[in-house]
Amino acid sequence: xxxxxxxxxxILEECLEEDLSFVPPEGEIAxxxxxxxxxxxxxxxxxxxxxxxxxxxxxxxxFSPRYGQWAACILVFCVCGWLFYHSGGLHVEKGAxxxxxxxxxxxxxxxxxxxxxxxxxxxQLAEEASEELSAAESQDAGNGREGKVYxxxxxxxxxxxxxxxxxxxxxxxxxCPVLDEENPVLMLTIGNTGEEDIRYLNQYDLxxxxxxxxxRIPAESGEEGRWLTLEAxxxxxxxxxxxxxxxxxxxxQYRLVTHVGQETLGVEFTFGEVFKKTKEGESAE
Amino acid sequence: xxLFLALLDSPEEQEKFAEVYNHYRHxxxxxxxxxxxxxxxxxxxxxxxxxxxxxxxxxxEDLYSPRTKKYLATIVRSKAVDILRKLKPEEELxxxxxxxxxxxxxxxxxxxxxxxxxxxxxxxxxxxxxRVIFEYKYMYQMGDAEIGDILGISAKNVNVRYFRAxxxxxxxxxxxxxRFE
Numbered sequence: 001x002x003x004x005x006x007x008x009x010x011i012l013e014e015c016l017e018e019d020l021s022f023v024p025p026e027g028e029i030a031x032x033x034x035x036x037x038x039x040x041x042x043x044x045x046x047x048x049x050x051x052x053x054x055x056x057x058x059x060x061x062x063f064s065p066r067y068g069q070w071a072a073c074i075l076v077f078c079v080c081g082w083l084f085y086h087s088g089g090l091h092v093e094k095g096a097x098x099x100x101x102x103x104x105x106x107x108x109x110x111x112x113x114x115x116x117x118x119x120x121x122x123x124q125l126a127e128e129a130s131e132e133l134s135a136a137e138s139q140d141a142g143n144g145r146e147g148k149v150y151x152x153x154x155x156x157x158x159x160x161x162x163x164x165x166x167x168x169x170x171x172x173x174x175x176c177p178v179l180d181e182e183n184p185v186l187m188l189t190i191g192n193t194g195e196e197d198i199r200y201l202n203q204y205d206l207x208x209x210x211x212x213x214x215x216r217i218p219a220e221s222g223e224e225g226r227w228l229t230l231e232a233x234x235x236x237x238x239x240x241x242x243x244x245x246x247x248x249x250x251x252x253q254y255r256l257v258t259h260v261g262q263e264t265l266g267v268e269f270t271f272g273e274v275f276k277k278t279k280e281g282e283s284a285e
Numbered sequence: 286x287x288l289f290l291a292l293l294d295s296p297e298e299q300e301k302f303a304e305v306y307n308h309y310r311h312x313x314x315x316x317x318x319x320x321x322x323x324x325x326x327x328x329x330x331x332x333x334x335x336x337x338x339x340x341x342x343x344x345x346e347d348l349y350s351p352r353t354k355k356y357l358a359t360i361v362r363s364k365a366v367d368i369l370r371k372l373k374p375e376e377e378l379x380x381x382x383x384x385x386x387x388x389x390x391x392x393x394x395x396x397x398x399x400x401x402x403x404x405x406x407x408x409x410x411x412x413x414x415x416r417v418i419f420e421y422k423y424m425y426q427m428g429d430a431e432i433g434d435i436l437g438i439s440a441k442n443v444n445v446r447y448f449r450a451x452x453x454x455x456x457x458x459x460x461x462x463x464r465f466e
Binding site for chain 2: 001004005007008009011012013014015016017018019020023024026029030033035036039042043046047197229
């Protein structure tokens with residue numbers, strides 16, 4: 001770059017700095033402007049797509065064409081082996097089979113049972129192992145603790161028994177609950193009282209307290225949540241459809257668990273309170 | 286869109302992109318809105334800018350440096366210029382007709398320290414469509430092909446715009462210097 005170009009660069013930098021000096025801080029703009037829904041959606045999609053593409057590239061990086069060539073070689077080797085086995089080694093195998101059959105036939109009935117016994121024992125062992133495995137899996141689901149049957153579902157103790165209801169910069173609240181047996185919906189409000197944007201997962205866990213222990217109620221839909229951004233100073237209302245959970249609306253204590261960044265928040269409520277508030281609202285009207 | 290995103294090579298790049306989006310989207314919207322005076326068009330400019338950024342994220346080294354902020358401002362301004370160009374094609378036509386009067390390009394003669402203040406005021410008055418070309422070329426050291434990729438035009442057209450921008454600037458400086466002599 002010659003002297004003239006250096007001078008022009010310096011001037012361009014200075015001019016751009018001057019222009020940008022009139023731009024308010026990001027937080028201030030965020031307070032006055034809220035992006036439109038289509039913009040948020042398309043950017044969310046862009047970010048998701050980019051993450052999918054990068055994951056795919058990561059996989060491709062590990063599966064190079066060289067691995068493909070190796071796999072092809074192994075396949076050719078296996079095919080050749082199989083052909084050799086079924087052409088040259090065929091007579092040997094037949095002979096071996098025949099002698100085994102003859103040997104078995106010459107044995108008395110009791111001995112034949114004994115000969116078959118190892119196979120049966122193997123099957124039994126396999127069955128036992130599979131039962132043990134499924135038992136271990138069911139224990140894993142409850143982190144090694146015993147599950148309880150609640151409304152026809154087996155529920156397991158929650159990983160976190162104690163969690164805060166609010167953080168320094170985030171509050172959660174179960175509010176404006178609408179309880180209609182046919183359309184049971186709860187409203188969860190998440191408020192960002194801090195000065196920086198936060199990320200939250202729009203999938204919430206419902207937990208019930210049974211004998212002083214919190215148990216997680218499995219959702220029937222099993223949909224995965226998405227991480228969303230909540231701007232500084234903003235609050236968001238999230239609808240929780242309770243028809244996805246098997247619950248009995250009795251006086252049990254419930255807890256709605258929200259994931260905000262690295263933190264987990266839990267807001268407690270009972271449907272008894274909800275009924276009371278709904279009835280108070282109705283009588284006031 | 287998927288093809289553009291294919292250039293975000295690794296999870297680190299993807300994370301960097303998300304971080305840029307979270308940290309600068311309001312700033313970029315504000316810069317675009319200053320130019321377009323329309324909230325929705327400004328959002329379109331921001332979106333276009335982020336799409337272009339997926340292909341040129343390598344220019345972003347330190348996320349929070351003033352250079353990154355300037356780079357994003359340049360991209361979003363160039364996208365705003367594009368939108369204006371599409372909205373008012375007559376302006377585009379006039380741009381191509383003006384400044385091509387056969388006058389020799391003697392800008393280098395004016396690029397001297399003595400003219401510093403004149404140069405600053407001329408650059409501030411120069412249309413954004415020309416200014417962004419200078420910014421890409423000198424501040425971010427980008428080649429014609431790279432600039433063309435961001436602007437959605439051919440490298441040849443970038444070169445044409447660059448020379449028109451030089452002539453325009455030269456005329457402005459001539460006028461400015463002449464006023465004070």
